[in-house]
Amino acid sequence: MSEVYATRRTRLRERCNAGGSAAALVSRPANVRYLAGSAPPGAVLLLGKREDLLVCSGPPDDRPTEGRPDEALRLHVLPAAGGDPAVAAADLATAQGADSLAVEEHHLTVARHRAIGSVAPGLRLADLGNAVEQLRVVKDEEEISCLRIGAEIADQALGELLESILVGRTERHLALELERRLVDHGADGPAFPTSVATGANSGRRGHRPTDRRVEEGDFLSVCLGATYRGYRCEIGRTFVIGTSPADWQIELYDLVFAAQRAGREMLAPGAAYRDVDRAARQVLDSAGYGEGLPALIGHGVGLEIDEDPQLAPTAMGKLDACVPVTVEPGVHLPGRGGVRIDDTLVVRPEADGGPELLTITTKELLAL
């Protein structure tokens, strides 16, 4: 694995040097993990002129950390109460002879940026921008394999829940049970707070579980994901409780299903982000649900649950092969409830069979 991280750092260094900076300071935790194999709390990565250093605020053994740091990378451990690793890293960059340092201005606070400036006044601070996030968009097969396992775990947890009795249980309890099952099946933990929504809550994006109990006739919408070796996936499904869904429930379900399929079918290398969004959005729009739709139809996943690209009306850019994204349209009718359907897929060329669906739980409307 060590070569993977070294290669990633080389690619970043090339970008950085091309941008005129001799050294780079990576502080955003998911970016540190991507380049170093692990991101101990507070740690930053210095791509120095002479060598790369993972600068930690304490011995990594004593800190709760996911992943193992790349063994080819030297650790620089600050003493207890040794201050901000980002400030120490700027000092180390200067010691290696760098006269300029690219930092993540979208992550560093103004206060930390100023502290770096004062400890290393000779260092010209530039903006690294989203360079690491951009490297992270296209995944290698190792990364996709982690997402695939995470998706299997989420499918299993959801499948088991559907076999149990649901009526009378609260949203909170169902969410906790799903999270327990994720861990039972080998997840590091949930990829994000599990959402379970019943009745009038159903179909709300990111709904936080309440003490509302599942009742006959409800829509039940569930959104969960597993983290596996740091990689986060997402699945969302909506069910009806009871033997016979009402007509409005069937119609709404079919509509959201059609929108989600339209979005999925647009996933191909070269497809514009906004066209994927539009394909799904216009199905809902032409049925009169254009108002109140979420700002995006899907997004990238990886070391973070919400990463580039954004599949949204104003997003610029095109999909590449090996980019995992969600497609997750939904409609929520205030006071009545609604439907969300959410999959994680990997963009693949048509020659390879088209988009690879990672979350394979059925999307038929199940009456439970």
Add this chain to the structure above:
Amino acid sequence: MSEVYATRRTRLRERCNAGGSAAALVSRPANVRYLAGSAPPGAVLLLGKREDLLVCSGPPDDRPTEGRPDEALRLHVLPAAGGDPAVAAADLATAQGADSLAVEEHHLTVARHRAIGSVAPGLRLADLGNAVEQLRVVKDEEEISCLRIGAEIADQALGELLESILVGRTERHLALELERRLVDHGADGPAFPTSVATGANSGRRGHRPTDRRVEEGDFLSVCLGATYRGYRCEIGRTFVIGTSPADWQIELYDLVFAAQRAGREMLAPGAAYRDVDRAARQVLDSAGYGEGLPALIGHGVGLEIDEDPQLAPTAMGKLDACVPVTVEPGVHLPGRGGVRIDDTLVVRPEADGGPELLTITTKELLAL
């Protein structure tokens, strides 16, 4: 409740005006919640020259949010894809005639700060510093009551776990069960990721639960907390598994207990933060465990689990009445395990009976 938030905002406005700024922009979520009653995702609070506004990136009904916004506060809701609420707030500050705006430089990123500067070039940007965090240090009785209920919930969850069979169960499962019990007893959720550590892992601060199973003869250390109405408390206890603790276990336990008691006994209005730290630390130090001790012996709790004050060797300042803090010394012996004991207490004057212990689970060494 509305008056509480209005009074807090008035106190902040006074500080801010005294510092020469006409308006203030609060972006750190816990600070927004403290002043506005709720912090919808991404929302910021503008203390304007004419009126205060909670600037949200979407209708608050559609967003998963804890707490209710103060009804006396006007909401300013941006359209979908309406950009950064902090940038919009700077624009609104200018529209109200402000020529200067204090921002939270320790929270705003360099990129957002720059975006504010470009949308409102006539606005002088100053630093609000930790003004809101400082207001948050001393709690009112309503806040302490939330912490007290949270502590009761954590005590209950822990008490129930101790009645069950522990040998053979994994750290992960015990942690999940504790979190389920927290929610069962009415918590919003865990205050932080529950830590369960057995055998050689025991006594490690912030240990993330693994698949290690509890065995006879182990130390078992547990650290958990409940969030209740946004307020977060913390309790940590260490137990021995089996009928007869080894001598080294009894000695180590007694030592950490003595250190923790020494820290607790120092809690009084007017006591220096560093003296509380030293009281506990020197007990461990004089027994030869000075190396490898954590950077702090305790910290404030409230809307965040780790807030001011820090009870640490170099901390400046003195305790006030009605400040809730943890006292949580621990010793971890690599390869063998260790002990942590952690309480949440509220500083009270001696006339009121001295420090109020919120987490009342026994600190006797229980053999389970």
